[in-house]
Amino acid sequence: xxxxxxxxxxxxxxxxxxxxxxxxxxxxxxxxxxxxxxxxxxxxxxxxxxxxxxxxxxxxxxxxxxxxxxxxxxxxxxxxxxxxxxxxxxxxxxxxxxxxxxxxxxxxxxxxxxxxxxxxxxxxxxxxxxxxxxxxxxxxxxxxxxxxxxxxxxxxxxxxxxxxxxxxxxxxxxxxxxxxxxxxxxxxxxxxxxxxxxxxxxxxxxxxxxxxxxxxxxxxxxxxxxxxxxxxxxxxxxxxxxxxxxxxxxxxxxxxxxxxxxxxxxxxxxxxxxxxxxxxxxxxxxxxxxxxxxxxxxxxxxxxxxxxxxxxxxxxxxxxxxxxxxxxxxxxxxxxxxxxxxxxxxxxxxxxxxxxxxxxxxxxxxxxxxxxxxxxxxxxxxxxxxxxxxxxxxxxxxxxxxxxxxxxxxxxxxxx
Amino acid sequence: xxxxxxxxxxxxxxxxxxxxxxxxxxxxxxxxxxxxxxxxxxxxxxxxxxxxxxxxxxxxxxxxxxxxxxxxxxxxxxxxxxxxxxxxxxxxxxxxxxxxxxxxxxxxxxxxxxxxxxxxxxxxxxxxxxx
Numbered sequence: 001x002x003x004x005x006x007x008x009x010x011x012x013x014x015x016x017x018x019x020x021x022x023x024x025x026x027x028x029x030x031x032x033x034x035x036x037x038x039x040x041x042x043x044x045x046x047x048x049x050x051x052x053x054x055x056x057x058x059x060x061x062x063x064x065x066x067x068x069x070x071x072x073x074x075x076x077x078x079x080x081x082x083x084x085x086x087x088x089x090x091x092x093x094x095x096x097x098x099x100x101x102x103x104x105x106x107x108x109x110x111x112x113x114x115x116x117x118x119x120x121x122x123x124x125x126x127x128x129x130x131x132x133x134x135x136x137x138x139x140x141x142x143x144x145x146x147x148x149x150x151x152x153x154x155x156x157x158x159x160x161x162x163x164x165x166x167x168x169x170x171x172x173x174x175x176x177x178x179x180x181x182x183x184x185x186x187x188x189x190x191x192x193x194x195x196x197x198x199x200x201x202x203x204x205x206x207x208x209x210x211x212x213x214x215x216x217x218x219x220x221x222x223x224x225x226x227x228x229x230x231x232x233x234x235x236x237x238x239x240x241x242x243x244x245x246x247x248x249x250x251x252x253x254x255x256x257x258x259x260x261x262x263x264x265x266x267x268x269x270x271x272x273x274x275x276x277x278x279x280x281x282x283x284x285x286x287x288x289x290x291x292x293x294x295x296x297x298x299x300x301x302x303x304x305x306x307x308x309x310x311x312x313x314x315x316x317x318x319x320x321x322x323x324x325x326x327x328x329x330x331x332x333x334x335x336x337x338x339x340x341x342x343x344x345x346x347x348x349x350x351x352x353x354x355x356x357x358x359x360x361x362x363x364x365x366x367x368x369x370x371x372x373x374x375x376x377x378x379x380x381x382x383x384x385x386x387x388x389x390x391x392x393x394x395x396x397x398x399x400x401x402x403x404x405x406x407x408x409x410x411x412x413x414x415x416x
Numbered sequence: 417x418x419x420x421x422x423x424x425x426x427x428x429x430x431x432x433x434x435x436x437x438x439x440x441x442x443x444x445x446x447x448x449x450x451x452x453x454x455x456x457x458x459x460x461x462x463x464x465x466x467x468x469x470x471x472x473x474x475x476x477x478x479x480x481x482x483x484x485x486x487x488x489x490x491x492x493x494x495x496x497x498x499x500x501x502x503x504x505x506x507x508x509x510x511x512x513x514x515x516x517x518x519x520x521x522x523x524x525x526x527x528x529x530x531x532x533x534x535x536x537x538x539x540x541x542x543x544x545x546x547x
Contacts, residue, residue, distance in 0.1 A: 124505060171527045172417045174504035182510065 045070035237295025240281035244301035
């Protein structure tokens with residue numbers, strides 16, 4: 001092949017890498033029984049593709065070619081090392097013996113991706129390691145990208161991933177989709193990881209911007225992958241909730257990067273495509289009658305999405321959904337959101353009484369949004385001194401720049 | 417794989433149970449141990465006497481000091497250990513989640529460490545010294 005013909009092949013290899021590398025990795029982990037070996041094999045396979053495809057042409061089934069090449073390279077490497085260590089030799093022969101190319105079919109490969117997700121989100125791993133490992137192995141983000149997204153030093157994050165992999169190997173965390181009996185519990189852990197990634201993207205806990213689109217985008221991709229592999233109602237509910245929240249992203253910040261509250265947003269900027277997809281998923285999840293907290297949160301987001309303007313919002317329905325959510329998954333944050341909805345339906349003093357009760361229990365004393373919600377209700381009731389005190393408390397607690405600017409603006413308005 | 421399951425209990429909670437409650441609990445635990453035994457999962461197990469009968473040895477300032485009481489003065493105390501044979505961690509979790517003892521206190525599941533390599537290296541070192 002001439003040099004000018006090699007370039008398109010290189011582009012083709014890049015495209016195959018983007019589309020297939022996670023699938024190939026997931027299968028290699030099953031065949032080789034080890035994350036690090038599989039990653040090494042994956043890179044060896046793509047290196048071989050770069051050498052051989054320009055010369056021999058692109059194989060008919062690139063994925064199967066990559067799996068078999070990666071596996072071969074790994075066994076080869078183990079046999080070479082086996083001259084020095086008997087253990088490695090046994091392991092290499094075990095892999096050769098145990099495996100049957102017939103099991104590399106598409107069904108098994110689908111299962112491999114699901115196996116990878118459930119392994120990365122295993123509840124025996126620390127939650128922050130579950131998140132990091134999922135982004136690294138399932139989404140293919142680099143350690144540096146994950147570290148940047150979570151404002152963590154790359155060595156710290158790398159160590160978190162290494163420790164998680166060691167625990168998977170040494171504690172005997174199996175590479176499998178959980179049995180039907182364990183599935184609900186284990187799915188919860190997977191959904192929580194996706195939700196954590198999304199939440200960090202939807203409302204960055206610190207830093208210069210309100211949202212981090214890269215993370216919410218990854219969470220949505222994960223959500224789509226999950227319902228493609230495992231169409232459980234709560235997985236649909238979570239994806240619906242993420243799409244409906246994400247649909248407002250552009251409208252949530254001004255061109256200068258300032259926060260715009262729901263009631264003040266330009267609703268023509270909301271993404272219709274995401275809303276339509278989200279609403280359809282909520283319907284499907286609700287009609288299953290096996291839904292849970294994520295579907296209920298999606299249903300609440302759907303009420304907002306369906307309102308043509310802020311005044312048209314059906315606050316009674318939202319309060320009703322929060323009542324159900326509070327019974328299904330009680331938490332102080334759900335209580336706070338319900339209180340805000342009650343304030344919209346029945347007036348600020350009704351909401352304020354509920355927020356004060358929550359704060360009196362001490363549950364959300366350090367949660368900046370509880371104080372800013374309280375401040376807003378006091379402001380609307382004309383209780384300026386109380387409003388100021390609560391805005392100041394919120395300001396002291398927030399770690400995000402746009403929120404800080406928003407609270408400072410509100411405080412300045414109260415000084416006049 | 418072999419897993420050691422450490423069973424924790426709160427002795428206070430134990431004391432406040434009525435005799436019939438306690439007996440019912442013990443019977444359920446033993447019955448489940450028998451199920452584990454029958455299926456080849458119960459390698460071994462021992463119950464421990466209470467923490468008041470514990471003695472802790474510590475190496476301090478170049479010598480061993482002996483103190484009365486358990487290693488950690490916490491509400492929950494190690495009550496017994498069970499050596500479990502399971503396929504992998506998910507299997508171990510499944511088996512121990514069904515153990516009635518989990519309702520009486522927490523279980524910690526730890527894989528055993530394979531010391532074969534360490535033992536071999538150590539005996540080689542010791543052999544070379546004695547030569």
